[in-house]
Amino acid sequence: MTYGFPDGYFARPTVARVQDRLDRGTDNYPPDRDLVRDLVAAAPWLPGSVRVNRAHGPRVLSYLTREHTIDQVIDLGCGLPHDDNRYVPDEVRRMVYVDSDPGVEAHARMVLAERHGTESLWADLEDMPALLAAGPIARLDCGRPIGVLLHDVLPWLGDATAHTVLAALRSWLPAGSVLSVTHATTDMAPEAMSALTRLYEGADIGFRPRSGKQIRELLTPWVPLEAGELRTTASWRRPTPLHPRFDHSHAYAILASPGDRTS
Template identity: 80%
Template structure:
């Protein structure tokens, strides 16, 4: 390992660089581009899905700031910084970008230095106690609500880790906080999702899309803030639902509160 990067880091695809390439970015390498072609072969809608998820983020930040009065936010599994990262709502005064990928953290430090109130942190969701004890999170005001983005993260971590992550967050978050989740789903194109899971697995990357009911079950201890049916990422807070033919998100968006933290 050199300078914090695994020896094979630039020789194999990574999720963050794949997402960057699928979104039209340039912070990626040949292994990412070659593998992305295979992914698109079985799921032609994948680039559109990545773009939908990325454009969902600024709408969520605006909602957190203007409807819930939240001005401090943690972006867990933030991925490579996009131009959108530089245009946060004025009301967001503190933003902590967290990712386990050393390449993401290096880019984040460079890009996010341009905006006052943003900070990056390299941390792994596999070790929630260490993450929650890190300086940038300790410096947040836990006497006030905190927003947490968990966008396109849960499908990439192990089944045994997801409950631990959610339970740790629920215990740590102050009253009035809001969790925003997006999660790839098998509900819309199960055949393609199965093929994607198989391809990712062959590359040593665990990918776990879930049904809407499975996603609800993960969040059973949380209080949903938007009643009714699960909304796709593309249709969340839209005046009308997209026809399934034109909804390429293949993911659900959920807003939830930690509630009173009773067992």
Template identity: 80%
Template sequence: MTSRLPDGYFRSPTVARVQDHLDGGTDNYTSDRDFTHDLFAAAPWLPASVRVNRAHGPRVLNCLTREYNIDQVIDLGCGLPHDDNRYLPDEVRRMVYVDSDPGVEAHARMALAERHGTASLRADLEDMPALLAAGPIARLDHGRPIGVLLHDVLPWISDETAHTALAALRSWLPPGSVLSVTHATTDTAPKAMASLTRLYAKAGIGFRPRSGQQIRDLLRSWTPLEADGPVTTASWRHPSRLHPHWDPSHAYAILASPGDRTS
């Protein structure tokens, strides 16, 4: 089934296409490139941030498969296909790519969901019952753990939607499941983040980078799996590679489990 693109889809920037342009991709248009020029002026580190945060995905997949024995994964807000989210460890047997952007889902259907055991789905975190009931997700084996990638998604939704989506996921996931979150933060480069927020708002896009404490508050019902709490995506699992005075990610990485669902 083909998703119809909304009128004016190519005349205004979208988050996925802007990210694609920042990463040197070609799936973007004049509206995205013009807007990205303004973003880059406010935060020259943005291309490095996009690359670092995207490279986090394969490292997390390796962690989920090798440390937590997870072989079925949902990538919520998968974004446009790129080298990092084309990567799948051999241990991953089922992968569902999900995005609310109809253009992204069409690309995912062609370029990502081409391997045996993979599927794509257009769905929105604002309607979690429909998302979790959709065929590709409903067909996952709910008797075994499931990994969920929620990478660079929460900054683009409201607190209310984030809390509702996280609560629905926590109730639905089977024991042993793991949630991986990355989230842009105001703890680093706060002035640049404020400028980016204003620029996105002018384009009609809500951007909500949050402090480390605000991110912890969103995940307060989840059980952290790493003792050192949120760390930047650039320093996650390889801090020795970081220059001590420059971290390009401007985002935190967190692993969490649903924990005790009685709380």
């Protein structure tokens, strides 16, 4: 990819800047704010959902280092930098942030410049061979497990691209690696999700929340690391149950391993 801002980049909303606005950030512009106003009118819980998803990243990183002794991680579709979603445990020796948005990568490079062991990469998930061959990824040790965060990424991909991304990761990841996924779902507030989908479509942004069944099918043949029903992002590994009334995530959190690559 040739680095630079495409024509009209600041004149139309982007997913990263819309998410930033929903999370009360400042790296957004009038087109993003106009879309956010309509999105929140359709789904008042949406800002809470974004914040829950952002807070999930540090929790998963702590889990990966503590439970799986993973010390190298790739954050695919990392989004604009915020203090809470750039937390890296001391146990993580290498952290690579990846996004296809040139504004995200520019911010990431600036924020990460003085952090030892962290790198950023501007790359598109639609070209997985190029992404996996890029320097920051190629410098990871493929003789040891790698953690991959795929948080709030798959809903912005069509089925074919999502399957391609997941297949490429499953084939490439070393044994013992762990994939962490969060995914917006139609299982909760389906009418509001339909309204959000239409609003994003009007802004020329594809948004595809999926049912729990569809998400499970998308992750076949990955091996789930947690048995039972899918858990919402807000309720994942909570010590006490969360009443549905207070669960604003409207998304599932899943951990999976590549399993047997001969299948």
